[in-house]
Amino acid sequence: MTTIAIPSGMPQYDDVPRYDVAAVRADFPILDREINGHPLVYLDSANTSHKPRQVLDVLREHYERHNANVSRSVHTLGTEATEAYEAARGKVATFVNAPSADEVVFTKNSTEAINLVAYAFSNASLRSAAAASSAPSRASGTDERFRLGPGDEIVISEMEHHSNIVPWQLLAERTGATLRWFPVTDNGRLDESGLADLVNERTKIVSLVHMSNILGTVNATARITARVREVGALLLLDCSQSVPHMPIDVVDLDADFIVFTGHKMCGPTGIGVLWGRAELLAAMPPVLGGGSMIETVSMGGSTFAAPPARFEAGTPPIAEAVALGAAVDYLTGLGMRAIQWHEKQLTAYALDALGSVPGLRIFGPEVPVGRGGTISFALADVHPHDVGQVLDSLGVQVRVGHHCARPVCTRFGVPAMTRASFYLYTTTDEIDALVAGLEQVRKVFG
């Protein structure tokens, strides 16, 4: 008898953590729905994810049992609400391996988190300009790293979501700084060939998407980080599409800021996160002024609380934060490695299946490497709106349009794309339903 020896170094994937998808789906009440007489096939999780009962229960229980405002009451309910809110901050910090819970600032969403950093730059630049003109002898107290003016540069990429383009365009307009960007290759990868020129001693911040919401590309950031460190700039990573789908470790990533949003990771809408290095958050001027963000207020002026409170003016989204904590528990329970592996298998399956559809063109990486489970495509010359409408009639929910990343559509010469995106509850049967639906589209518009 002969045995075939497996060459050493050949991965067998036996040690990959897995979970039972059917059991997971039972946690999501909405997945039982029918749409237009067909079982719901939800392929729009990059847009927003569904919420498991475990998260919905916490949201309800918070309002039914612990509702009170945070950080300002001595009474029992106020204390319970504050403890729950701060516990959620701790859970989120642990989830992304932040060295301290104080590095987690709750925001409304990723968009607000990016704007917060952009306005901190702007406020720092204005403040230093005002200090220079009115009282040259007085130190402005503004950290040099956040000061922007003509000649300074901000770097983004062509594959950003509008939320990581427009705030920087506006900041450049306000300060006179110049906005530059990495191009995208034909394969939908970040074109790093101009890195040395693009990120230079004039660069103050590089703000880059970690995983593209339209191409699915996961950007390798190490070379960029190294260059950012070399020139002394700051690095913000938009992790809206990566934190929900893969293990993220801010220490490993070596970024200065990351942003992400709760509703794409099984949490509710209205809650997002800015993570920043403690030392940087401490150096940032406030953006929104109001209650809870102050140290002391007099009619002549105010001093401000330390981060994260400095950036959380007004009553925050308390129940949403608590429910985000529950979402983090849920994801951790399944295991981010297992979720990542599940989606990698789905992506490989989907790329293969979509490749079999005549006339279908995939935008972005066509191999399941360095990409996530978000796949945009064109079906011959049928407009994405029409593709989406026919699919909807079959219960298949996909997103169509420019996906808030219009420069990517322009880059690939199309006005819009159709996008299918997967999550921890997606099945290969659902991908089959998509492919069958595309056949129907071809029949109607063929």
Add this chain to the structure above:
Amino acid sequence: MQLESLYQEIILDHYKHPHGRGLRDATEPDDRVGEAHHVNPTCGDEVTVRVATDGEVLHDVSYDGMGCSISQASASVLHELLTGRDTAEAYRVHEAFVALLSGRGQVTPDEEVLGDGVAFEGVARYPARVKCALLPWMAFKDAAARAGVGASPSEVKA
């Protein structure tokens, strides 16, 4: 959902074989020409409509654009219905089309007035697609105003 009520044969036919597509210059020497470019910001669909008129008659309503079957078929129907009409009549048709699309499927269209436009009755039941159908018609209204006919284009929200 009845997909057929949305994608009626007439609509698919106008989409696959558009009538009067392409922007044209005025052929009548006394015509004024107005043009408007409209974009649907949610999907990126675009249409440019050009109107050539002497103030009494719309000698030509030409268009170009890219977009879904609904918006492109709608532009084709717009051209067919309004070219050669006198301006007052054209605005009656415009009004009827907008009323049909804003009617959430509760408005019964008059074929005498709307011709092939009646096929858009089903679209009115899909709120997400109403904008697609109205895109060329709103561009027309702007273009006509720029050519010196019609009311202010801001009356109807597309």
